[in-house]
Amino acid sequence: MITAMPRNESIQSVQRAIRILYAVAGTEDGRSIGQIAAAVGLKSNTVYKFIRTLEAEHFLVRKENPLRFSIGRAMTELKRLDDDRHLLTVAAKVLMKVHTKMPSGSFGLMEHQSGDTYVRLNIESKRPGVLVRPRERRFHPYGKASSLVFLAYAPQEEYDQFFRIHPFEVEGKSIWKTRERLEACLAKIRRLGYAQAEFISVQDWRGIAVPVFSSGKELVAVVAGYYDINMPVDSCKTLFRLSFEAAKEISSRL
Secondary structure, eight states: OOOOOOHHHHHHHHHHHHHHHHHHTTOSSOBOHHHHHHHHTOOHHHHHHHHHHHHHTTSEEEETTTTEEEEOHHHHHHHHHHHHHHHHHHHHHHHHHHHHHOTTSEEEEEEEETTEEEEEEEEOTTSTTOOBOOSSOBOOTTTOHHHHHHHHTOOHHHHHHHHHHSOIIIIIHHHHSSHHHHHHHHHHHHHHTOEEGGGSSSOSOEEEEEEEEOTTSOEEEEEEEEEOTTSOHHHHHHHHHHHHHHHHHHHHTO
């Protein structure tokens, strides 16, 4: 028969696991079992039992030669999920607010993951006041202003990964003709701080894409404002201004 762990023993186990994570966090090359044991004041064999559990759940990851442990991807994932939920909560309120100022416009929030741009939030002129959270709506990697903003500001590793996932010759050449034209557009986006559909030679919409930065100046999302091609010029200017205001407000609250 399985007996339940006494409540105080269960709490103590959680506390010990947390202390181990704190002992490992911030170490560039990880820590050995002995170093962790010394830091938390426990025996090495006791610490190793906790490490095995934390490793199995990806809170710790081992390195060999010599054996040591570092913080695993589960910790990063928890932080990412928390940041993502906060971003969506803030963005939803901001997009609803700007849309009430201009019901004839449409606004969206885009995120980027593994080389692809996704629509996370959307509110359209044809359904005023209704905020939609699309489950799986991806943008063309080369043919949308939002996708180009992410590419323009991508760190080198992500930039290289993008072209491995979406080869230019296969997916981008029909739009941009040459890689040089694409690179010139990306440079223009970085210089201006936004992208317009008009930057792209093949267009099926009109609008603007404005980057959203975290407090650490990392690009985390894009606010898009888009409209019917028959919208008056003055209304287009208003939509552009509101898109910038939305991106700025979201950034300030992250």
